[in-house]
Amino acid sequence: MRRAAGAAGKSEAERRGAPEGNAVDITFRATEFEPDERLVRRAQQKVAKLQRYLSDLERADVELSLEPTRGVEGRRIARVNLILNGRVVLRAEAKAADPFVAVDAVVDDLKGQVLRYKERREDWRHGQPIRPEPEVETEEAL
Numbered sequence: 001m002r003r004a005a006g007a008a009g010k011s012e013a014e015r016r017g018a019p020e021g022n023a024v025d026i027t028f029r030a031t032e033f034e035p036d037e038r039l040v041r042r043a044q045q046k047v048a049k050l051q052r053y054l055s056d057l058e059r060a061d062v063e064l065s066l067e068p069t070r071g072v073e074g075r076r077i078a079r080v081n082l083i084l085n086g087r088v089v090l091r092a093e094a095k096a097a098d099p100f101v102a103v104d105a106v107v108d109d110l111k112g113q114v115l116r117y118k119e120r121r122e123d124w125r126h127g128q129p130i131r132p133e134p135e136v137e138t139e140e141a142l
Contacts, residue, residue: 024051025059032066032074039064039099046107047080053114059083064099078102080110090117 026044047060061081066074076099082090090113094105 024048024057026062027059028062028064030064033064033076035064035099039103042100043078043103046103047110050082050107050110050114053111053118054082054084056084057082058086064102067095073097076102078106080106082110082114090114 024047026047028040028043043062043064047062050060051057060083063077063079065077065079067077068074075095075097077093077095078099079093080091081088084090090110092106092109092113094102094109096102096105
């Protein structure tokens with residue numbers, strides 16, 4: 001079987017998720033368990049997609065941990081911090097029995113936060129009121 005042409009042309013830095021050009025720097029940390037390579041890749045890909053909405057995203061810190069529970073299997077926790085302009089702006093946390101589900105949930109939560117953040121920032125930058133003011137009729141218009 002042949003490899004896809006796109007995968008062969010990627011550098012080692014691109015496969016690891018390291019920044020190259022305008023890519024976001026994603027730091028990944030796992031505590032209490034050892035994640036497989038597939039989970040790390042999935043988390044990096046999902047978080048990197050958030051850059052579509054935030055052009056000034058500098059770094060994303062992803063942390064996966066295991067929370068002990070009374071059940072047989074512990075609960076996985078996914079936390080993500082997004083750093084814009086040198087400070088933490090957005091953060092989210094999700095818990096699930098499956099680490100892939102936790103990663104998907106935290107990225108979905110962050111996507112909503114990013115869209116709200118971007119909408120508020122654009123309203124503030126343009127000086128537009130959040131609600132349009134009602135038009136006032138004047139005598140000249142009558």
